[in-house]
Amino acid sequence: xxxxxxxxxxxxxxxxxxxxxxxxxxxxxxxxxxxxxxxxxxxxxxxxxxxxxxxxxxxxxxxxxxxxxxxxxxxxxxxxxxxxxxxxxxxxxxxxxxxxxxxxxxxxxxxxxxxxxxxxxxxxxxxxxxxxxxxxxxxxxxxxxxxxxxxxxxxxxxxxxxxxxxxxxxxxxxxxxxxxxxxxxxxxxxxxxxxxxxxxxxxxxxxxxxxxxxxxxxxxxxxxxxxxxxxxxxxxxxxxx
Amino acid sequence: xxxxxxxxxxxxxxxxxxxxxxxxxxxxxxxxxxxxxxxxxxxxxxxxxxxxxxxxxxxxxxxxxxxxxxxxxxxxxxxxxxxxxxxxxxxxxxxxxxxxxxxxxxxxxxxxxxxxxxxxxxxxxxxxxxxxxxxxxxxxxxxxxxxxxxxxxxxxxxxxxxxxxxxxxxxxxxxxxxxxxxxxxxxxxxxxxxxxxxxxxxxxxxxxxxxxxxxxxxxxxxxxxxxxxxxxxxxxxxxxxxxxxxxxxxxxxxxxxxxxxxxxxxxxxxxxxxx
Amino acid sequence: xxxxxxxxxxxxxxxxxxxxxxxxxxxxxxxxxxxxxxxxxxxxxxxxxxxxxxxxxxxxxxxxxxxxxxxxxxxxxxxxxxxxxxxxxxxxxxxxxxxxxxxxxxxxxxxxxxxxxxxxxxxxxxxxxxxxxxxxxxxxxxxxxxxxxxxxxxxxxxxxxxxxxxxxxxxxxxxxxxxxxxxxxxxxxxxxxxxxxxxxxxxxxxxxxxxxxxxxxxxxxxxxxxxxxxxxxxxxx
Numbered sequence: 001x002x003x004x005x006x007x008x009x010x011x012x013x014x015x016x017x018x019x020x021x022x023x024x025x026x027x028x029x030x031x032x033x034x035x036x037x038x039x040x041x042x043x044x045x046x047x048x049x050x051x052x053x054x055x056x057x058x059x060x061x062x063x064x065x066x067x068x069x070x071x072x073x074x075x076x077x078x079x080x081x082x083x084x085x086x087x088x089x090x091x092x093x094x095x096x097x098x099x100x101x102x103x104x105x106x107x108x109x110x111x112x113x114x115x116x117x118x119x120x121x122x123x124x125x126x127x128x129x130x131x132x133x134x135x136x137x138x139x140x141x142x143x144x145x146x147x148x149x150x151x152x153x154x155x156x157x158x159x160x161x162x163x164x165x166x167x168x169x170x171x172x173x174x175x176x177x178x179x180x181x182x183x184x185x186x187x188x189x190x191x192x193x194x195x196x197x198x199x200x201x202x203x204x205x206x207x208x209x210x211x212x213x214x215x216x217x218x219x220x221x222x223x224x225x226x227x228x229x230x231x232x233x234x235x236x237x238x239x240x241x
Numbered sequence: 242x243x244x245x246x247x248x249x250x251x252x253x254x255x256x257x258x259x260x261x262x263x264x265x266x267x268x269x270x271x272x273x274x275x276x277x278x279x280x281x282x283x284x285x286x287x288x289x290x291x292x293x294x295x296x297x298x299x300x301x302x303x304x305x306x307x308x309x310x311x312x313x314x315x316x317x318x319x320x321x322x323x324x325x326x327x328x329x330x331x332x333x334x335x336x337x338x339x340x341x342x343x344x345x346x347x348x349x350x351x352x353x354x355x356x357x358x359x360x361x362x363x364x365x366x367x368x369x370x371x372x373x374x375x376x377x378x379x380x381x382x383x384x385x386x387x388x389x390x391x392x393x394x395x396x397x398x399x400x401x402x403x404x405x406x407x408x409x410x411x412x413x414x415x416x417x418x419x420x421x422x423x424x425x426x427x428x429x430x431x432x433x434x435x436x437x438x439x440x441x442x443x444x445x446x447x448x449x450x451x452x453x454x455x456x457x458x459x460x461x462x463x464x465x466x467x468x469x470x471x472x473x474x475x476x477x478x479x480x481x482x483x484x485x486x487x488x489x490x491x492x493x494x495x496x497x498x499x500x501x502x503x504x505x506x507x508x509x510x511x512x513x514x515x516x
Numbered sequence: 517x518x519x520x521x522x523x524x525x526x527x528x529x530x531x532x533x534x535x536x537x538x539x540x541x542x543x544x545x546x547x548x549x550x551x552x553x554x555x556x557x558x559x560x561x562x563x564x565x566x567x568x569x570x571x572x573x574x575x576x577x578x579x580x581x582x583x584x585x586x587x588x589x590x591x592x593x594x595x596x597x598x599x600x601x602x603x604x605x606x607x608x609x610x611x612x613x614x615x616x617x618x619x620x621x622x623x624x625x626x627x628x629x630x631x632x633x634x635x636x637x638x639x640x641x642x643x644x645x646x647x648x649x650x651x652x653x654x655x656x657x658x659x660x661x662x663x664x665x666x667x668x669x670x671x672x673x674x675x676x677x678x679x680x681x682x683x684x685x686x687x688x689x690x691x692x693x694x695x696x697x698x699x700x701x702x703x704x705x706x707x708x709x710x711x712x713x714x715x716x717x718x719x720x721x722x723x724x725x726x727x728x729x730x731x732x733x734x735x736x737x738x739x740x741x742x743x744x745x746x747x748x749x750x751x752x753x
Contacts, residue, residue: 058648078654088649091667100663104653132748152653270614270695279714284698301614301695315603316613420713427715445715473603475611 005071007079007155008034008187010055014064017050025050025211028064032204034155037188039198039219042208043240048191049085051208052158055189056082072155078105081149082158086165087141089133094125097133098148105152115151123147123177139170146177150186157181159190163197175200195235199223207231209240268297269480272309272317274388275418276346277463278302280438280507285500290487296480304387304418312336312466315473318481323463324388337466343488344497344508345462348392349440350453351423352378352432360432360452367400369453374402377411379431383422384414392461393434399458423449436461441502463508465489488512519717526722538723542730545703548616548690549683552623553631556679560628561672564635565661568643579636585629590622594689597622601693614695619703622689627679634675638668670746677738684731704730 015028025047032038040048053059055066057077068076081101090097098116107115120126123143128136133144142162149157159178163171178201182188192198198205202219209230215222226232234240277283278300287298303311305322312320313336320337322328331337350369352360358376363369373380382404383390397404404412413431415422419439426433427447435443440451465485470478487493494510501507530538567579599605601613601621612618642664650660665672687705694701696710704727711720 053648056652058651080652082648082652084648088646090646090663091669101653104655104659270697275713279710299614299695299697299700301697314605315608418713420715424712424715443715445717475603 004075004079004155006034007068007070007072007076008032009069010156010187010189011067011069012055012064013067015051015054015061015066016063017047017054017059018062023211025054025061025208026063028208028213030206030213030216031069032187032189034070034187035185036203037182037190037201038204038206039202040189040191040206040208041193041195041198041234042214043234044193045210046208047211048208049160051206052082052160052189052191056080056158058082079155080158081152081154081156083142083145083149083160083162085161087138087145089136089141089144091134092132093130094133094136094144095120095129097144098151101148101152107152119147119151122150122180124173137170139166139173142166142170142174143177146174146181150181154186156187156189159188161191161193163192163194171197195237207234209234266297267295267480268299269318269477269484270299270301270316271319271321271484272301272303272307272311273321274305274308274323275302275420276323276389276436276439277321279418279420280346280436280442281502282438282497282500282508286493286496289496290484290493293492294480294483294487296483298484304383304385304389305391306386306388309336312468315468315476318468318477319484320466320468321463322388322466323461324391325462325464327388327391328464328466332466336469336472338469339482339485340464340466341485341489341512342462342464343512344494344510345460346508347437347454348389348434348459348461349437349451350432350434351426351440351449352452353430353448354450355448356452358432363453366396366453366456366458370396370400370402373432374400374404374407374411377407379426379429380404380412381422381426381429381431381433382412382414383419384416385418387418388461389419389434389436396434396458438502438507441505441507462511519721522718523721523725526718527725530722531726538726540699541702541704541707542726544616544701545684545705545727546730548619548703549623549680552620552683553627553676553680555620555624556627556631556683557676559624560631560675560679561635561665562661563628564632564637564675565639565665567632567636568639568664569657569661579633582629582633582636586633588626588629590626590686590688591692593625594622594692597625597689598692613693614697614701616694616701618693619690619701622693623683623686626686626689627683630679630682631675634678635665635668635672638671638675639664642668670742673738673742677735680734681731684727684734 010032013029015025016023017025028051040051042048050059054061072079090100095116098119099112102112102115120129123146125140125144125147128140133141136144163174166174175197178188205215205217205219205222206213207215207222214228215226215231222231223235226235230240283300291297301311301317305324305327308320308322309327309331311317312331328340332340350360358373358378360369360372363372382393408414413425415425419435420443422433423435423443424445427445427449430448465488467478467481467485468476470476489512494512497508497510498506567582597618598613600607601618602608646664650663655663685705687709690703691706691709694706696702696706704723708720708723711723
């Protein structure tokens with residue numbers, strides 16, 4: 001695949017989202033530079049998943065906007081991918097799941113099989129290529145979802161709680177895979193409720209509380225010296241609501 | 242509605258492509274009555290005609306009323322029915338041409354062997370029906386505007402019985418063909434008026450038997466009519482005329498006379514040139 | 517009870533003697549109903565999927581209508597198709613009345629709403645699961661419909677089978693538009709109706725038994741394929 005001009009930075013301005021008059025996110029503004037891994041943190045119901053979906057374009061904001069500032073911004077949606085908390089496996093083989101994603105991005109059939117093999121290899125799933133995706137274990141499914149997302153070589157990858165329903169061994173395998181994707185220079189925006197995971201992966205932290213952006217800082221600063229009272233309580237492991 | 246018609250047209254074309262053979266076949270469509278079909282006459286008659294002329298005859302067995310309607314719509318080439326009054330009207334209105342009288346059969350009154358209304362000794366059809374009405378014994382009528390139904394109603398009128406008033410009590414209108422009506426009569430132990438051909442071919446008689454027959458008023462005339470090609474240009478008039486000619490030829494008339502069930506002749510050819 | 521044992525004996529002897537007329541009637545029944553179901557699937561599957569995916573004004577009314585059409589009375593469908601195909605009707609020039617093609621059209625009209633309504637249900641459930649992922653991957657609506665129909669294939673087999681059951685069992689519509697012409701448009705159900713008319717109840721019931729056996733065979737085969745494939749593909753839900 002030819003190198004496409006960058007779609008980043010991502011600029012979020014005055015973003016708000018409401019359902020049936022209930023304000024779920026309000027006045028969120030930040031900028032995200034390329035090649036960074038940003039972890040969206042906050043207690044349950046803070047609006048983390050919503051923020052990812054808005055940035056990815058799956059939801060339309062009720063106010064404010066999400067804009068891509070790079071030279072390739074006009075084709076931003078073709079250079080993003082997302083992995084969901086519960087992997088959505090198509091009812092076909094592991095390889096066919098990846099092949100499907102590639103075909104949707106317009107990759108010609110003759111190139112797809114080698115790209116598929118490469119993606120499976122990367123996720124350590126080569127041996128399971130022909131296996132129906134839905135009979136794989138939870139961890140294997142999530143790695144396949146990651147491999148599928150990565151196969152289209154996104155510049156920006158959104159990950160919504162990718163390890164939330166996995167055991168520690170599977171979590172570790174998924175984190176390793178995320179690490180490799182990150183090392184390629186992929187920009188990652190990810191939610192988690194696992195503070196340890198955030199420490200291991202994050203360059204930056206976007207901290208939400210009750211639908212508002214409380215802090216956006218470098219990860220090291222966030223964990224060593226949180227600026228807000230809410231973030232201090234959150235890092236200390238106190239219950240926030 | 243437009244879209245639906247267009248959709249159906251598309252469907253129809255697809256279906257036509259799937260079954261292309263029929264357009265080229267040499268056949269005519271004959272709308273006829275259940276009595277001729279169910280008596281087995283056509284099974285005897287048509288193969289001989291086809292063997293001689295190479296023309297296949299496709300019979301749609303309906304009541305006479307429905308067959309006339311089918312002809313009016315142009316959905317058949319020839320009608321072979323038995324209601325002279327309605328047939329003449331059909332021709333007068335310009336829907337049919339060249340009507341010929343081909344044959345007759347007769348109607349019989351069937352009823353339970355025990356004959357609760359005492360029909361067996363009746364001197365005339367009118368008297369037989371009067372006895373059924375007086376006894377309020379069950380009677381199963383076609384009630385379907387068929388030729389048989391029309392004949393039955395004429396006989397009730399002649400007997401001076403108002404069956405409309407009795408409908409639903411002892412007089413039951415089944416609204417179906419001769420066979421189903423006989424099934425109903427057999428199940429209810431009721432009387433019924435049927436053509437002899439259907440009766441002879443009918444297997445589910447249970448307790449029924451013929452209780453009255455032979456009155457000349459029970460004779461039932463069959464005619465053939467060509468659907469008017471001036472009204473419906475697609476009518477296969479040459480092949481249709483060939484069929485009508487054959488039915489009224491010496492050979493056709495003899496073939497009709499030859500059809501027997503248990504040695505009993507069902508239909509009596511009576512074509513008279515100019516009829 | 518005598519009627520039933522007669523019927524079974526009749527059915528058995530018809531099958532064992534490989535009755536020529538019976539074979540012809542069975543083959544025509546299958547040809548007509550399978551073609552009708554194929555046509556209904558080609559229209560009903562995408563239509564049902566579109567109803568599941570697209571939000572448009574009047575959508576719930578459309579769903580109610582399609583669901584209600586599942587109960588279309590065959591006689592009414594037969595009559596409408598008859599009037600359309602009649603020489604005096606709008607499609608008269610095609611000359612299709614009293615032909616197998618007319619029977620296929622009538623059955624397709626009967627079956628399409630069944631396939632569409634059941635498809636909508638299946639696809640709507642699947643879409644709830646797939647929507648975000650497919651949109652994230654950049655699937656166009658047309659592509660999404662294709663994906664959903666393919667991924668719902670094991671459940672959709674049931675929808676199509678329900679349609680086949682309806683088509684092969686109905687008599688009202690094919691009687692009117694086919695005319696029950698011997699060797700041309702005579703199928704299992706119209707033959708049964710005819711034999712009932714003749715009072716030959718044993719033969720009618722015997723044919724009925726064969727029809728039920730055929731239906732069982734088709735459904736059994738489909739279910740076997742479906743279950744095998746399903747086990748291979750993993751749980752559906």
